[in-house]
Amino acid sequence: MKIKHSLSRWVASLLIAAPMVAFAAAVPGEKAPAFSEVDAAGKTHSLDDYAGKWLVIEWFNKDCPYVKKHYGSGNMQSLQEKYTGEGIEWLTVISSAKGKQGYLEPAEAMDVAKNHNLNASAPFLLDADGSMGRAFGAKTTPHMFIINPEGKVVYAGAIDDNDSANPAVIPKSTNYVATALDASMSGEAIPVASSRAYGCSVKY
Amino acid sequence: MIARRLAALLLTLVSFLLCGPVTVFAQETATGDHVRVRWLAPETFAAGEPATIGFYFEVDPEWHVYWRNAGDSGAAPRFDLNIAGAETGEILWPFPKRLPIEHLTNLGYEGNVAYLLPLTPDTGAREIVLEANLEWLVCKVDCIPGFGTLRLERSVVGREVWDPADRDLVARFLARVPGAESSSPWRATELAEEGEQVVLTLQGRGERQDFPQVFPLDGGLLTAAAPEVERLDGEVVYRFQRVPGASPVRAAGFVVSDGARAWSLENVPFGQLTESPAQSLWLLVLAAFAGGVILNLMPCVFPVLSIKVFGLINSGAGHRLREALLYGAGVLATFAALGALLLLLRAGGAAIGWGFQLQSAPVVLALIALFWLMALSFSGLFEFGQRLMNLAGSSRGGSFATGVLAVFVAAPCTGPFMGAALGAAAVLPAVSAMAIFLALGAGLAAPFLLLCASPPLLRRLPQPGPWMDKLRQFLAFPLYLTVIWLLWVLGRLLGEDGWLIGSLLLVALVFAIWLGRTISRGGRIVGYSFSALALVVAFSALQLREGKAPVAGTGIWAPFDPVAITDAREQGRGVFIDYTAAWCITCQVNKKLVLDLPEIQDVFQRNNVYLVRADWTDHNPEITRALAELGRNSVPVYAWYAPGASRPELLPQILQESMITGLFEDSSRQPKEDDKP
Numbered sequence: 115m116k117i118k119h120s121l122s123r124w125v126a127s128l129l130i131a132a133p134m135v136a137f138a139a140a141v142p143g144e145k146a147p148a149f150s151e152v153d154a155a156g157k158t159h160s161l162d163d164y165a166g167k168w169l170v171i172e173w174f175n176k177d178c179p180y181v182k183k184h185y186g187s188g189n190m191q192s193l194q195e196k197y198t199g200e201g202i203e204w205l206t207v208i209s210s211a212k213g214k215q216g217y218l219e220p221a222e223a224m225d226v227a228k229n230h231n232l233n234a235s236a237p238f239l240l241d242a243d244g245s246m247g248r249a250f251g252a253k254t255t256p257h258m259f260i261i262n263p264e265g266k267v268v269y270a271g272a273i274d275d276n277d278s279a280n281p282a283v284i285p286k287s288t289n290y291v292a293t294a295l296d297a298s299m300s301g302e303a304i305p306v307a308s309s310r311a312y313g314c315s316v317k318y
Numbered sequence: 319m320i321a322r323r324l325a326a327l328l329l330t331l332v333s334f335l336l337c338g339p340v341t342v343f344a345q346e347t348a349t350g351d352h353v354r355v356r357w358l359a360p361e362t363f364a365a366g367e368p369a370t371i372g373f374y375f376e377v378d379p380e381w382h383v384y385w386r387n388a389g390d391s392g393a394a395p396r397f398d399l400n401i402a403g404a405e406t407g408e409i410l411w412p413f414p415k416r417l418p419i420e421h422l423t424n425l426g427y428e429g430n431v432a433y434l435l436p437l438t439p440d441t442g443a444r445e446i447v448l449e450a451n452l453e454w455l456v457c458k459v460d461c462i463p464g465f466g467t468l469r470l471e472r473s474v475v476g477r478e479v480w481d482p483a484d485r486d487l488v489a490r491f492l493a494r495v496p497g498a499e500s501s502s503p504w505r506a507t508e509l510a511e512e513g514e515q516v517v518l519t520l521q522g523r524g525e526r527q528d529f530p531q532v533f534p535l536d537g538g539l540l541t542a543a544a545p546e547v548e549r550l551d552g553e554v555v556y557r558f559q560r561v562p563g564a565s566p567v568r569a570a571g572f573v574v575s576d577g578a579r580a581w582s583l584e585n586v587p588f589g590q591l592t593e594s595p596a597q598s599l600w601l602l603v604l605a606a607f608a609g610g611v612i613l614n615l616m617p618c619v620f621p622v623l624s625i626k627v628f629g630l631i632n633s634g635a636g637h638r639l640r641e642a643l644l645y646g647a648g649v650l651a652t653f654a655a656l657g658a659l660l661l662l663l664r665a666g667g668a669a670i671g672w673g674f675q676l677q678s679a680p681v682v683l684a685l686i687a688l689f690w691l692m693a694l695s696f697s698g699l700f701e702f703g704q705r706l707m708n709l710a711g712s713s714r715g716g717s718f719a720t721g722v723l724a725v726f727v728a729a730p731c732t733g734p735f736m737g738a739a740l741g742a743a744a745v746l747p748a749v750s751a752m753a754i755f756l757a758l759g760a761g762l763a764a765p766f767l768l769l770c771a772s773p774p775l776l777r778r779l780p781q782p783g784p785w786m787d788k789l790r791q792f793l794a795f796p797l798y799l800t801v802i803w804l805l806w807v808l809g810r811l812l813g814e815d816g817w818l819i820g821s822l823l824l825v826a827l828v829f830a831i832w833l834g835r836t837i838s839r840g841g842r843i844v845g846y847s848f849s850a851l852a853l854v855v856a857f858s859a860l861q862l863r864e865g866k867a868p869v870a871g872t873g874i875w876a877p878f879d880p881v882a883i884t885d886a887r888e889q890g891r892g893v894f895i896d897y898t899a900a901w902c903i904t905c906q907v908n909k910k911l912v913l914d915l916p917e918i919q920d921v922f923q924r925n926n927v928y929l930v931r932a933d934w935t936d937h938n939p940e941i942t943r944a945l946a947e948l949g950r951n952s953v954p955v956y957a958w959y960a961p962g963a964s965r966p967e968l969l970p971q972i973l974q975e976s977m978i979t980g981l982f983e984d985s986s987r988q989p990k991e992d993d994k995p
Contacts, residue, residue, distance in 0.1 A: 142563030179463045215460050254391045277393040279463035308563035310537040314461050315391045315422050
């Protein structure tokens with residue numbers, strides 16, 4: 115009887131937990147999911163390492179046209195340069211699985227970081243098993259997240275408001291990440307905390 | 319060899335001349351990886367006439383392009399337009415399909431698609447020049463953006479000249495562009511936020527039994543993944559996942575689609591949208607009450623009630639009131655029971671209309687026997703009246719029974735009066751439907767209650783006297799007419815056997831009465847036994863006959879959909895449209911006796927006929943329009959479009975099997991011959 119009871123409770127909790135796992139995501143206003151990933155240079159980064167700091171996380175796939183839009187134009191690198199210069203941390207993650215578009219071995223990743231003029235806080239984080247991407251609910255490249263010093267997600271979504279693949283539209287677009295960071299630095303509320311993340315699907 | 323070259327050169331020259339300058343041709347298409355884009359536009363525009371042109375995306379198999387809300391990833395195409403000589407409207411987006419791509423869901427199109435653009439030439443313009451800078455994204459799993467510029471130069475002349483294939487393409491995709499909310503067969507009744515879910519409740523107008531696909535317009539608010547769908551008593555509930563952290567909004571837009579067409583619900587505010595349904599519910603309840611009052615005057619109800627009232631004139635006020643209340647209780651209880659039955663059957667998936675008692679042969683036969691006996695009694699053939707009044711007049715059960723009887727008697731009369739309210743009741747939520755039933759009942763009971771409760775009114779009724787007998791005898795005639803009508807219904811239900819069984823029973827009952835009055839001793843017992851025997855025989859004969867009656871199968875009948883009908887006709891199929899309504903008894907009878915017979919269904923199937931049941935129970939405006947086009951404003955209407963025929967043939971309102979089989983006697987061999995080559 116008792117075994118039966120506890121078994122049913124266990125099954126019930128599994129049933130409740132299953133969708134929670136499936137829908138796990140970095141949601142604005144909630145705590146960021148924990149992660150621990152190794153970068154192309156072999157250094158491990160975890161959420162705890164960034165406690166007390168502002169952190170931007172960016173999903174990357176070198177062959178995605180939307181990533182190319184922001185890297186080919188230099189837009190992403192200049193954002194990285196500007197905000198890391200203000201003491202904000204910036205991690206760029208590759209969640210492409212081995213054999214899928216955008217997957218990079220560590221050595222290749224170092225080369226790509228170099229020829230893309232990556233200005234992030236670390237070389238690419240290599241999440242080939244997709245664990246970090248799934249924990250964050252990263253759907254597209256480039257999907258952007260901002261985490262505040264308390265470890266809470268304050269922005270999740272697209273980099274800007276224009277889902278064109280044409281780099282020519284960048285100057286006319288409103289950059290959500292820059293707007294959110296500028297507002298936070300000056301102690302104001304973030305005007306847009308969530309948007310539809312446009313781009314290519316993450317190749318898990 | 320030389321000759322062939324020469325021929326090729328000539329051909330090229332000729333095609334140059336035919337196609338016009340090659341430069342224009344080149345500007346009219348744009349090509350990218352896996353995509354080719356071209357105009358769908360007329361060769362000339364008509365001055366001042368609005369036109370719809372299109373950007374036709376021919377996409378490689380398995381690749382797709384996107385809807386206005388691309389979904390979880392991807393991007394809608396962009397159209398940057400420069401136009402001279404015309405006014406353009408907004409891009410029209412045909413409704414999309416959900417495309418699951420790995421862990422995401424996108425909204426887009428499999429295969430080719432036309433994005434449409436409405437355009438009206440400026441007055442006085444002689445030429446239209448349209449330049450479109452396009453950007454699109456084409457995806458399989460990986461995505462490839464494409465860019466291109468299309469240029470269109472067309473003269474504006476007296477009339478629009480189209481390439482027929484292109485015009486058909488525009489028409490095909492225009493039919494898939496969401497229509498106005500007012501014409502939607504579904505309307506939103508509630509939009510609510512429940513945690514990370516956004517819950518949309520839709521209600522079908524009319525008897526829509528299927529449920530539509532729903533696509534959110536705002537990808538920033540709702541994910542594109544298919545919502546959980548739950549059907550609840552005439553309503554469909556869709557649970558969408560919110561985009562995590564999306565900021566709260568006041569309203570959301572959706573497109574609903576039945577798979578062939580779509581409608582847009584542009585601006586559904588959050589909260590319960592009770593105002594208009596509640597208002598219309600009150601109107602319906604009022605209409606039902608008024609209809610119930612009118613029912614008192616129906617020839618099938620009035621005689622019963624007037625006799626009842628006269629029976630009560632001499633009794634005391636307290637007694638009268640009690641009788642009146644009992645009568646009202648009988649009416650309401652019967653309506654409640656019938657309503658519950660209707661709801662139960664509806665829940666069982668059977669959408670049925672009101673007069674359904676009259677679709678059951680035993681019920682009809684029982685009513686025939688009852689009215690016949692009452693009519694005979696009114697005529698003075700025997701004192702059944704006294705007995706009935708003893709039963710229905712003095713005892714409590716009597717008044718209650720009169721109430722029950724009144725409802726059953728009234729039901730056939732409700733059809734023409736209350737069609738709309740009952741049609742609504744057939745699809746409304748249970749509580750509203752029951753409210754309408756009870757309002758009908760209250761209306762039916764009200765005059766009788768009023769008469770009994772208010773002595774001044776009752777005193778105005780004439781004093782009983784010999785005139786009452788005359789009146790009673792007179793009132794027998796509507797009852798005889800009712801018997802004939804019911805016999806007709808039985809005949810429609812069962813064919814000639816129905817008439818035979820019904821009228822034999824009538825004679826047997828008269829004979830039983832004669833026996834009872836003629837045989838001096840024990841005559842009454844003989845009479846009762848004989849009538850009981852006659853009833854048993856009649857009902858078992860009925861059972862036997864009805865066993866052979868066909869089971870109605872409605873699965874093969876497609877709901878009314880002009881697009882599907884046009885498609886079927888274009889494919890060269892014959893189309894048979896049954897314009898019907900649940901409250902139309904002739905329609906039900908035709909259905910049961912002809913259309914749904916296995917033999918007839920066989921004939922339809924052999925000839926590959928597209929069968930359409932246009933249900934007008936709720937006076938669906940589209941069906942009203944289709945009926946008007948046929949020059950009709952009532953049902954039944956049976957329209958037959960022979961394969962390839964441009965005009966329908968209308969069949970008589972009372973169908974016979976031979977009329978249907980006759981349709982195929984000339985043409986039945988043709989399809990087979992066509993199949994051979």
